[in-house]
Amino acid sequence: MSSRRTLFAAISLSAFCLTAQAAELTPEALLEQAQAEQQAYLDTVQTLVAVDSGTGQQEGIAQVGGMLVERLEALGAEVQTSPATPSVGDNIVGTIKGKGTARFLLMVHYDTVFAPGTAAKRPFKVEGERAYGPGVADAKGGIAMILHSLELLKAQGFDDFGSVTVLFNPDEEMGSAGSKDKIAELARQHDYVFSYEPPDRDAVTTATNGINGVLLEVKGRSSHAGSAPEEGRNAVMELAHQLVQLKDLGDPAKGTTVNWTMIKGGEKRNIIPDSASAEADMRYSDITEYDRVLADGKKIVQTRLIDDTEVDFRIEKGRPPLADNPGSNALAKTAQALYGRIGKTIEPIAMRFGTDAGYAFVPGSDKPAVLETMGVVGAGLHSEDEYLELSSIAPRLYLTVAMIRDLSAGQGTP
Ligand SMILES: [Zn+2]
Structure with a gap:
């Protein structure tokens, strides 16, 4: 039948689509689409939670990794995987190219802290306003947040970004030894980095703490405690003295904490111990505090209680901080403005945890701008009570979608 009419219908349909695209989608329309995506989002979370993927669990990590590769490919991403040595599993990188210039990196981890068998014991369930499961x-809710935000953008035919890169790493819960370099390398190739750890309320995080280990080692000389104690140099006594001297290494004004949490020394009650050691947990957000604490510590330990002992003070670097910086704060302002358009408020916060966002942050540079806790709102992390808030799913899907659309247009609202 009338091929002319079919052609006409086709043309008018595509003309309609073009108009719909050209006419900017309203915030309400974006939110409605996000609401319609909620069930699909929950299905994804359920599928991911059903497979235990504790850090280092070869089988579960490989299985979840395989699912993620498939999902990224279905979104049209070009996917590359590389072993996250020395950790178990792969770093999974998916890239979607657009026709614009802004480059986004969306990242989160797919390992958990839970032992094999946990998902079978405590399967995913929805109860009231929350969903539960290991x-x-x-960050499986964060993974789904990334995947379904990209689904929404794809359904909108939106490709005004230069590129969207997704990174899923397998070892965050054990310190990201096999992914930290990949994060740092990729972050430097992007304008914006969104990390999808869960906030405990409707918030985005502009600063996170760095975490270091502070190590104190004392060497003395052993001797019989009964027959020749004066021949010995008591390393435990010297350690005790040093710990008291070092108790105020933190700086509350700068948010730096140094807490001594472990000590070791002595093997037998009748021997003057020749060695002793202690470790402290250091948290900081001001980059210069690493050098300051190291210098102060080294100076303080010069003062000895016992002559002829040796004291070594050093710091083992862990996750660096996402320090308070203009780029992250500007992104938080954009998030607040976009949330305002759907009649909601979102809070910019600094948190005391350390996250992978610290590896993405480049001190002293305005690129990339990094924003943390773009994931789903949840609490009880690492415990049996872990949950996500159902009411946060749609607004936070909207947030990622609106941020990518807004920043791709070079707006950086407000
Ligand atoms: Zn996490």
């Missing part, structure tokens, strides 16, 4: 918020 890793449901940290």
